[in-house]
Amino acid sequence: MTDFSFKELAVWGYDRPTVEKGYAGQTLHVDLERLQTTAQPVTGQMKEIFIGGKGFDLWLLWQAVSETTRWSDPENAICISSGPLGGTPAYPGSGKSIVTTLSPLTGAVIDSNVGGYFGPYLKFSGFDALEIRGKFNGQVVVFIDGIECQVKILEAQGLPDNAYALTQALTDHFGQGSPRGISVVSTGPGAAHTRLGCLNFSWYDPKRKRARYKQAGRGGIGTVFADKGLRAIVARWDSVSLDTNRPADKQALKKVAKLHAREIVELDPKQNEMARIGTTHLVPIMNDFDLLPTHNFRFGQDPRAGLIGKDVYRQLFDPGFDGCWMGCTVACSHGVKDFVPVTGPYAGQRVFVDGPEYETIAGCGSNLGIFDPYAILEMNFYCDAYGLDTISVGTGIAFVMECFELGLINSSHTGGLELGFGNRTNALELIHQMARGEGFGSIVGQGVRRMKKIFAERFGADEALMEDIGMEAKGLEFSEYMTKESLAQQGGYGLALKGPQHDEAWLIFLDMVHNFMPTFEQKAEALHWFPMFRTWFSLCGLCKLPWNDIVPEDNNESQDPAKVMKHVEWYAEYFSAVTGRKAGPDDLVRMSEAVYNFQRIFNLRMGYGTREHDRLPYRAVGPVTELEYESRSERYDKQLTEKYGVDISGKHTAEKIALLRKFREEQYEKLKDAVYQRRGWTADGVPTLETVKRLGIDFPEVVALLEARGVAG
Amino acid sequence: MIRVNGKARPWQEGMTVSDLLKTVKNAHLYAVVRINGDTVSRPHFAETRIPDEAEIYLIPMIAGG
Ligand code: SF4
Numbered sequence: 001m002t003d004f005s006f007k008e009l010a011v012w013g014y015d016r017p018t019v020e021k022g023y024a025g026q027t028l029h030v031d032l033e034r035l036q037t038t039a040q041p042v043t044g045q046m047k048e049i050f051i052g053g054k055g056f057d058l059w060l061l062w063q064a065v066s067e068t069t070r071w072s073d074p075e076n077a078i079c080i081s082s083g084p085l086g087g088t089p090a091y092p093g094s095g096k097s098i099v100t101t102l103s104p105l106t107g108a109v110i111d112s113n114v115g116g117y118f119g120p121y122l123k124f125s126g127f128d129a130l131e132i133r134g135k136f137n138g139q140v141v142v143f144i145d146g147i148e149c150q151v152k153i154l155e156a157q158g159l160p161d162n163a164y165a166l167t168q169a170l171t172d173h174f175g176q177g178s179p180r181g182i183s184v185v186s187t188g189p190g191a192a193h194t195r196l197g198c199l200n201f202s203w204y205d206p207k208r209k210r211a212r213y214k215q216a217g218r219g220g221i222g223t224v225f226a227d228k229g230l231r232a233i234v235a236r237w238d239s240v241s242l243d244t245n246r247p248a249d250k251q252a253l254k255k256v257a258k259l260h261a262r263e264i265v266e267l268d269p270k271q272n273e274m275a276r277i278g279t280t281h282l283v284p285i286m287n288d289f290d291l292l293p294t295h296n297f298r299f300g301q302d303p304r305a306g307l308i309g310k311d312v313y314r315q316l317f318d319p320g321f322d323g324c325w326m327g328c329t330v331a332c333s334h335g336v337k338d339f340v341p342v343t344g345p346y347a348g349q350r351v352f353v354d355g356p357e358y359e360t361i362a363g364c365g366s367n368l369g370i371f372d373p374y375a376i377l378e379m380n381f382y383c384d385a386y387g388l389d390t391i392s393v394g395t396g397i398a399f400v401m402e403c404f405e406l407g408l409i410n411s412s413h414t415g416g417l418e419l420g421f422g423n424r425t426n427a428l429e430l431i432h433q434m435a436r437g438e439g440f441g442s443i444v445g446q447g448v449r450r451m452k453k454i455f456a457e458r459f460g461a462d463e464a465l466m467e468d469i470g471m472e473a474k475g476l477e478f479s480e481y482m483t484k485e486s487l488a489q490q491g492g493y494g495l496a497l498k499g500p501q502h503d504e505a506w507l508i509f510l511d512m513v514h515n516f517m518p519t520f521e522q523k524a525e526a527l528h529w530f531p532m533f534r535t536w537f538s539l540c541g542l543c544k545l546p547w548n549d550i551v552p553e554d555n556n557e558s559q560d561p562a563k564v565m566k567h568v569e570w571y572a573e574y575f576s577a578v579t580g581r582k583a584g585p586d587d588l589v590r591m592s593e594a595v596y597n598f599q600r601i602f603n604l605r606m607g608y609g610t611r612e613h614d615r616l617p618y619r620a621v622g623p624v625t626e627l628e629y630e631s632r633s634e635r636y637d638k639q640l641t642e643k644y645g646v647d648i649s650g651k652h653t654a655e656k657i658a659l660l661r662k663f664r665e666e667q668y669e670k671l672k673d674a675v676y677q678r679r680g681w682t683a684d685g686v687p688t689l690e691t692v693k694r695l696g697i698d699f700p701e702v703v704a705l706l707e708a709r710g711v712a713g
Numbered sequence: 714m715i716r717v718n719g720k721a722r723p724w725q726e727g728m729t730v731s732d733l734l735k736t737v738k739n740a741h742l743y744a745v746v747r748i749n750g751d752t753v754s755r756p757h758f759a760e761t762r763i764p765d766e767a768e769i770y771l772i773p774m775i776a777g778g
Contacts, residue, residue: 281752285754288754289744310752509774549776551776556738556739561742564776
């Protein structure tokens with residue numbers, strides 16, 4: 001056990017407001033430079049337009065930064081919030097926190113929706129959102145004590161380095177015998193030495209008597225956190241019941257919560273068994289449909305996929321209730337106990353690993369050509385402990401491995417590491433180097449976009465080829481789905497506000513497997529409705545999984561089965577019951593539309609947010625290399641002849657690749673046109689004045705920004 | 714006899730998943746089924762035989778991430 005100590009730098013006492021209809025009614029602002037803490041009221045306009053959650057975060061961040069702010073500037077804020085429905089124990093998936101900041105990878109706004117108890121505890125302690133700005137020269141812990149009604153800024157000494165040990169130590173220290181009342185936000189040493197830092201949000205598992213973790217992974221939020229000198233933010237709260245949010249209509253809330261919770265209990269065992277195997281069911285399914293990324297997204301299938309699929313993890317997961325929020329009947333946040341790493345500082349020790357989820361299996365496994373479930377567990381464990389995003393780490397190392405295999409880099413550049421696909425020992429070594437900020441790992445930790453530049457400048461690697469195979473867009477690494485055969489999902493990634501993360505739109509199955517949206521207009525409609533509805537979960541403090549990962553038995557008979565409208569209606573009832581603001585399904589989409597467009601404009605303000613920033617690396621669109629083309633030549637030849645009317649007789653593979661590329665890139669540009677039009681944006685991808693007026697976000701600074709960009713009504 | 718989503722159905726020798734889905738409403742929406750705990754995806758429907766007494770669940774829609 002490490003000895004650690006705290007010195008109180010500032011203590012701020014406050015009167016805790018009663019939460020009313022899901023809102024505490026104020027936000028908390030902590031300045032680490034001035035060591036000041038203040039509260040500001042939540043206005044009616046904030047609730048009306050921004051709803052809560054990510055909406056509140058964006059509004060606070062917008063006021064904190066200017067168009068010249070960089071991620072490492074003191075005024076860049078980390079904002080964390082719950083949402084009006086957040087903290088409801090009976091309704092599945094109601095404990096999410098939403099985090100936003102300016103990303104060290106993209107320079108624009110990044111947002112992450114994460115489990116654990118922090119957001120609800122923050123709200124019940126009296127604050128709908130938290131904004132942390134400034135930097136502290138040293139190590140600091142912010143302690144929000146909702147029971148004693150105090151916020152303390154504490155200078156820390158001697159805290160453990162890695163996130164797991166740190167969280168456990170702080171849970172024991174602040175829990176005072178009630179660890180369930182503590183939630184810790186923290187990161188680890190990898191966050192300080194890379195741009196890929198994640199945040200770990202904890203929840204206490206009373207059965208296993210240990211802190212458990214979920215990650216706000218994407219975009220390097222942990223890196224901003226570490227750069228501020230923050231070691232942890234701790235929230236302390238008491239018990240939670242259906243009354244803690246003081247819902248407007250408790251009976252209506254009870255009724256709809258019961259319906260959804262019960263349906264999940266009844267149907268999950270018949271459908272994807274998430275309460276038993278989490279999201280690992282996706283591994284064999286994605287593989288069967290040629291959608292599981294392997295070897296840096298070259299291919300979508302590998303005969304060894306079964307070795308890292310659900311059947312293996314079913315055996316490895318520690319059985320028991322694994323809800324990352326109280327009473328979530330999906331309970332999909334599984335873990336493996338008594339795992340013994342073979343490398344790094346924990347080699348030979350028994351540890352508990354939270355995960356893996358599908359993304360980590362694909363990112364740190366198949367995409368690296370690694371089909372060893374234990375190696376994946378070890379990467380999962382160390383990424384979490386070091387505070388690194390498993391997706392960016394996986395996609396980053398996949399890029400490195402392909403560059404290595406293509407001879408763009410070699411072992412003289414990598415410090416002697418052989419980094420061909422499948423090399424699990426050296427993949428792990430890179431992760432340890434990232435944590436220490438040493439060796440080639442410190443270059444990998446800069447992310448794919450910066451690696452491309454470094455490899456070209458320092459090692460003379462082929463820039464054009466790296467542009468095609470480096471799987472990043474907007475500076476963010478791709479999450480783990482193959483998009484080559486789904487134009488709609490290319491849009492789902494390429495048009496996503498923060499970069500290629502699938503939480504905005506996951507349309508591969510609907511598009512490619514079910515062929516629900518054959519026309520551009522249908523794709524554009526899907527790329528409007530789904531991102532908007534999915535955004536709504538982050539406004540309210542919710543998890544999206546209960547919406548469409550378990551569906552009603554009669555869903556297939558409904559008019560629009562992909563939308564799972566019965567659940568959308570339940571969500572509208574849920575929102576109305578808590579907030580007292582009557583809403584139907586269309587209102588939920590409208591709420592999101594305002595925030596979504598505001599975020600697009602925020603990107604514009606930061607120098608992004610236009611058509612050119614929605615581009616994709618060609619690997620996401622079609623086959624870059626002859627190897628890829630020839631592996632699926634029947635498919636590609638057929639498309640060239642039947643879809644595009646090309647006579648391919650006598651043509652070499654390189655010629656066919658070039659032709660296919662031209663057609664596919666044109667299709668993607670056409671898709672952009674259709675989506676921009678549907679969203680009420682200009683051809684350059686900027687919301688029109690008419691759109692911002694319709695959505696009520698025509699604030700003077702927004703209008704001025706659009707006018708400066710020549711956007712007319 | 715087999716059970717499909719909890720309901721009894723007749724079984725025939727040599728019956729495949731594709732054969733079963735021909736008898737199901739909105740069958741095009743099922744891309745994955747579970748047979749005695751094993752997942753079978755559409756690319757394998759035609760070649761996958763259903764054993765007698767099988768417990769089958771038709772997985773409605775793969776919603777993903
Ligand atoms: S569905 Fe899974 S990730 Fe979502 S709240 Fe429940 S346990 Fe957490």
